[in-house]
Amino acid sequence: MASRESVPAIKKRAARVSAALAKLYPEARISLDFATPWQCLAATILSAQCTDERVNQVTPALFREFPDPRATADADPERIQKLIVATGFFRQKTKALISSARMIVERHGGEVPSEMEELIKLTGVGRKTANVILGHVYGKPGFVVDTHVRRLTRRLGFTKSIEPAEIETHLQALLPPSDWTPFSMRLILHGRQVCHARIPRCGDCAVAKDCPKIGVVRIAPAAK
Ligand code: SF4
Known part of the structure; x- marks a missing residue:
């Protein structure tokens, strides 16, 4: 597992x-509630800087009133703001x-749309959201890169990059397409539950034997 490890x-x-992560987290889906592609997109936009649980609390009322793009396109912004303020x-x-x-x-x-190039042209939609839509709505393999995936893929020695598009490419080269979406979702869960940013729980980690950073992650001093 040194830097000279072969491909x-x-x-x-x-x-x-x-x-190992598939065994640990068999359910590899986002925990946002949605019934249509638009609702998946809207819920994912709302999930920025917010927990999925909180998003799931506001979306039933939002989707009752504005169920699709046509209704949302004509919406009164103040009404939407009221409905989503908690996010x-x-x-x-x-x-x-x-x-x-x-x-x-x-x-x-x-x-x-069901193409990455078109999805990322939409306001508020980056590669991460686009890959969620591709993987969860259209069944097209997409590698979702969020803050947890960025951290874990580097710690695990699967990439040296911090650029989401490069991380996608590097990980896609390592695993079959059928693994891309579920593996990225499992990395997010593992980052939330075990491989924390400041104090990773290496002693409780199911992939520790395959991790080059076991026990050697440097903890940044807390911001004052
Ligand atoms: S061994 Fe530690 S650093 Fe490596 S993935 Fe597990 S928790 Fe993270």
């Missing part, structure tokens, strides 16, 4: 890590919801 050896290690950054998120809904209506006939 075949890294691939084998990635497969072992993927299998934080509610003014920016309202703008993103209305603007992306308008783009979907005007450019895509009201249907959420």
Whole structure:
């Protein structure tokens, strides 16, 4: 597992890590509630800087009143702001919801696009959100890179990059497409529950034997 580890050896290690995490987290889906592609997109936009639980508390009322892009495109921004205030950054998120809904209506006939290139043109949609949509709605393998995935893929020695697009490429080269979405979702869960940013629980980690950073992660001093 040193830096001279060969590509075949890294691939084998990635497969072992993927299998171990699959055992630990068999349910590899986002925990956001949604019934349509638009609702998945809207819920994912709302989940920025917010827990999925909190998003799931506000989306039933939001989707009752504004169930699809057409309804959202014509919405009164103040009404949406009121409905989503609990998710934080509610003014920016309202703008993103209305603007992306308008783009979907005007450019895509009201249907959420199913291509990465089109998804990332929508307001408030980056590669992470686009990959969630591709993987969870359209069954197209997408590697979701959030803050946890960025941290864990580096600690596990699967990439040296911090750029989401590069991390996607590096991980896609290590694993079969069918693993991309579930593996990234499992890394998020493992980052939340075990491999914490400041104090990783290496002693409780199911992939410790395959981790080059076991016990040697440097903890940054707390900000004053
Ligand atoms: S061994 Fe430690 S650093 Fe490595 S993945 Fe597990 S918790 Fe994270």
